[in-house]
Amino acid sequence: MKEIEKTLENKSVRPTAMRILIYKYMAEKEIAVALTDIENAFAKADRTTLYRTLKTFEEKGIVHQIDDGTNISKYALCEPGCNCEIEQDLHLHFHCNNCDETVCLTEHKIPQVNLPDGYVAEDANLVIKGICEKCSGR
Amino acid sequence: MKEIEKTLENKSVRPTAMRILIYKYMAEKEIAVALTDIENAFAKADRTTLYRTLKTFEEKGIVHQIDDGTNISKYALCEPGCNCEIEQDLHLHFHCNNCDETVCLTEHKIPQVNLPDGYVAEDANLVIKGICEKCSGR
């Protein structure tokens, strides 16, 4: 718990109770979460607060936003040392068509792609869809 | 014009006036279009019709849906011989951070990715974001 406080402070985010709880919630979940998920988990909290908390976390590099093709923004904690903004650091995401969960495959980086002349890459997003470990029965 | 009719019929879609127009519009545009784009282009047509037309087109393999990370579904015509459903055929998409346009890079396929044990890939989506040819000034 104290660790979370420290983590937030290191990223220059004030460790309020709400923020610590949200961080904790995301740390326990191993999958990417949507705003609605957090909303349901914390019935007490207002959606706006959660919304802005996620925005703040994202700006400060605490979480990264994931677009898994469901048209619902998901978020996941950045691994220690994750530099989302650097292209080489971009890992891919896996979305399960069965359980509808999205996970970070942190170890799997997005392969380098050669673009046509004139195109400049700044960011990349790769989502693989299929059946996840849990649902495939290994 | 007659060609479009034929194309639609070949895909077992009845070539109504509306559908031909929409097809024509998408063929002329070289970028992926959102429902709203079409809506603005055809002020007369109802949103629902366009929506369902796109759905139909998608089911019949005339267009493919593109998720470029803007949380707005875009659509683009399939190239002749495009088999969107087959993983090997998946091309990548480029979204320009400047002009906000999304294009298909049909020639650029999504590289094969090794997944952890237990994960089964069925589909993939790769979007590169950056500056497009037009905006980079070559």
Place this chain on the structure above:
DNA sequence: TTAAACCGTGCAACGGAAGTGCATTTATCG
């Protein structure tokens, strides 16, 4: 040919999610 079935289209409305403005509370600093 006429009736029935089907399909395409249009109108209205709903629901979910993102986002904004403003008031209020809470924390920080002098």
Place this chain on the structure above:
DNA sequence: CGATAAATGCACTTCCGTTGCACGGTTTAA
């Protein structure tokens, strides 16, 4: 303690995707 800024909560708006229903034209079957 008081002033200032940050965080939170409430209300509301907008946008997009989606659905239900009704009308009209076209196709199909008797």
